[in-house]
Amino acid sequence: MTATTAPAHGATDDDGPVLPAHEVRARSLALLGSLLRPVARRAWATALVVVGAQLALVAGPALVAAGIDRGLPALRAGDAGPLLLVAGVYAAAALAAGVLTAATVRLAARVSQAVLLDLRGRVFRHTQRLSLEFHERYTSGRIISRQTSDLEALRELLDGGVTTLAASGLAMVFTATSLVLLDWRSGLVLLVAVVPGLVLTRWFQRRSQAQYRRSRTAAARVIVRFVETMTGVRAVQAFRREREVAGVYDGLAEEYRAANAEAIRVNGVFDTGLVLIGNVTLAAVLLVGGLRVLDGGLEVGVLVAAVLYARRFFAPLAQVGMFYNAFQSATAALEKLSALLAEEPTVPDPVRPVRVVRPAGDVRFDGVEFGYGAGPSVLPHLDLHVPAGQTLALVGETGAGKSTVAKLLARFYDPRAGAVRLDGVDLRDVDATDLRRAVVMVTQEAYLFSGSVRANIALGRPDASDAEVEAAARAVGVHDLVMSLPDGYATGVDTRGVRLSAGQRQLVSFARAFLADPAVLVLDEATSSLDVPGEQLVQDGLRRLLVGRTAVVIAHRLSTVMHADRVLVVADGRVAEDGSPEELVAAGGRFAALHAQWQDSLRTP
Incomplete structure (x- = not known):
């Protein structure tokens, strides 16, 4: 079994006939929509909580700037009120961010578990309803994969992936907007640095997609070989084929290890590149802002806030890049699940059933x-x-x-x-x-x-x-x-x-x-x-x-x-x-x- 995303011109779905890519996407989106409709209110509530949490988090550096540039001078003049006010608001924002982040996790988990419960029940009931012809061509290993690894891929996406993506995107937008409003020149430096970050992220997406497909293929081969060997272990032992079978399995396991090692290398390049871009951006913001502070064109508090915003900007970008792997896995899983649920019994129930309550047996x-x-x-x-x-x-x-x-x-x-x-x-x-x-x-x-x-x-x-x-x-x-x-x-x-x-x-x-x-x-x-x-x-x-x-x-x-x-x-x-x-x-x-x-x-x- 090979799990891949849909090719550009169509999808060869091992759960059904070859379909154009747009039909595969439409079928998957229709399934996702039917799953989300019953939990739509909770999903919107989760989205609002995510927005609130990111607003609370992004307020921190701006409050630091206010404390340095307004609170400290007032304190030197004998008025501690402004500094205490800023400190109180900062503490309240931090508390709100923590509470809302925890609420996000709980709400997202409730939504995802409700969706998965619905989907797991649908798959089981539908699989039982399908005719014997389907079960004779559709191996038990593939059905097990739908109920386990494919649902697990969706769980990982729904439990944290979607909220992480939303939080990361909002964090980047709110951070850039806050910095531009605070000091547009520092904001311009940050926005310029976004370009190499986006280029690196796009490179990572393409490379990780290829590695994902290779890794999924290798994993499927390992699983299939393991299941076949354990199912036919009596024949293996009867003909003393343990060594040969183990050799084949070792080869497949080595392919899987090599695929994962390459995936880790790609992730390492991506993480290192983002850290480099982030550090260079931070240095540029600090250099440009520091010179302006020396010239009196920028307040010290604003410079500190600009540095804090610059430090926070690239962490969400890394999370967006890493989200792509979970997104690919969940997309492939959703396509396969939707294909399974699209199967129709070849022996349908009668439209107008005739009751035979006491059959004679003729x-x-x-x-x-x-x-x-x-x-x-x-x-x-x-x-x-x-x-x-x-x-x-x-x-x-x-x-x-x-x-x-x-x-x-x-x-x-x-x-x-x-x-x-x-x-x-x-x-x-x-x-x-x-x-x-x-x-x-x-x-x-x-x-x-x-x-x-x-x-x-x-x-x-x-x-x-x-x-x-x-x-x-x-x-x-x-x-x-x-x-x-x-x-x-x-x-x-x-x-x-x-x-x-x-x-x-x-x-x-x-x-x-x-x-x-x-x-x-x-x-x-x-x-x-x-x-x-x-x-x-x-x-x-x-x-x-x-x-x-x-x-x-x-x-x-x-x-x-x-x-x-x-x-x-x-x-x-x-x-x-x-x-x-x-x-x-x-x-x-x-x-x-x-x-x-x-x-x-x-x-x-």
């Missing part, structure tokens, strides 16, 4: 044609009727289209042509809630979430009672297993359920499906990764689960298929054979050959 594929994305057709033309209560098994070679049938039935995808119907209603018109209750899929990977066994069984019905959860577990034969765990149904399982064996996790997923009580159950290779003891346990639970409901079973193991009412042999997306297991064995076709191979494997010692 399934039809009417002239279904389907292909993934813009690819070739996986199912050229499929007509299929599965009566309510029938168990249908799909067998065939890998890539024949079996899992595609399951995904269409669960409405993870919509067909290009034709329709998939439940009780005569096109799935595209079925109310989404009713569809999720009516059709449940159990896959090869029995995914368990961190939490208790009970919570995992009750995933489809969180409001189920303990008795109902236990009844579901008993129905598929997993109750005794659960009770053997340390805390029974309250036993926690680690992420992905790694404290349980594959067969145990599959039984828990069967209990989950049983409790959900769907009219149509889709089993996609649910027993393919089990050993023989585990398979037997799961097969017993599977037979209990299938009673009284329509089932579409995809399996390579014929031990699962032989219990089906009907078998379809699928080849190249078409139905090659259709009949009961016994009929197809007797017919001597493809299924008979598979059955013979299976019988031979059982006889092999």
Whole structure:
């Protein structure tokens, strides 16, 4: 994943198609505007506080000048009032500056946290709403990056970056204005010195932009390599590839180190240049003002104030330059987040949903044609009727289209042509809630979430009672297993359920499906990764689960298929054979050959 700002003529967004730069900016600004609208009052209040804080700060040197040129002479004449007044006003201004600066930090934090809370919720909800097609092409690492590093980049900008930029800009304007009003000649010297400062800042912006892109690219490569290695650590260790993988990672880490080192060098040149320009400017103001003091053309207090203003002027310029890095990072993050939120589900909710409250489970594929994305057709033309209560098994070679049938039935995808119907209603018109209750899929990977066994069984019905959860577990034969765990149904399982064996996790997923009580159950290779003891346990639970409901079973193991009412042999997306297991064995076709191979494997010692 490479995070860069939009190119001049367009943006290649890894979250979507290539878009012109102005469209990317418009989309990002629209997102930012929608986030800021609810907190607009607090944002304006923050802006007013920033202005107040900078006015209080910029008053200091002018009050020093008044104290030296007005208060001290009055004190020598025996009148301490003017000096005490100036001192009191100075103390009040300093106190106000401190209070307002602290208020700025708090108000900015409230605004930024409100915005980030809104955005984080939007990203999570929208990502869940997107279709399976999106999640199959959009890696989990990129989604994690949106919720972590991209939101963190926006947090850094909103928490302090925007207020720092505003405060720095106002400080420079107020400082220059105050000095010009106090002594226009000293102000002219300061304004002349702004030119090399701006040139240096522009140089820094261009160089830092290039370094930022290089650093972000290098960081992304390191993260991707790390995630891939840790995800596939079993394969790495199984093939003893630790040294080679570490060598590749070390090379990527060295690129990242070199990019950061160059970025630090650029920052060093910028900081050093600003210090040099600031010191030369200070010397020029002091020299010109000092000569005028000697000639009597300038008061000493004004000279002191001019020096103080000159010292303060270039510090905000450095902050503006440093803000550019945070701005680039936040801009890139906002572009990616807006692209993610602009994604539309390829399986949209129906405009006029049809309620199917008590589905019978009658399934039809009417002239279904389907292909993934813009690819070739996986199912050229499929007509299929599965009566309510029938168990249908799909067998065939890998890539024949079996899992595609399951995904269409669960409405993870919509067909290009034709329709998939439940009780005569096109799935595209079925109310989404009713569809999720009516059709449940159990896959090869029995995914368990961190939490208790009970919570995992009750995933489809969180409001189920303990008795109902236990009844579901008993129905598929997993109750005794659960009770053997340390805390029974309250036993926690680690992420992905790694404290349980594959067969145990599959039984828990069967209990989950049983409790959900769907009219149509889709089993996609649910027993393919089990050993023989585990398979037997799961097969017993599977037979209990299938009673009284329509089932579409995809399996390579014929031990699962032989219990089906009907078998379809699928080849190249078409139905090659259709009949009961016994009929197809007797017919001597493809299924008979598979059955013979299976019988031979059982006889092999």
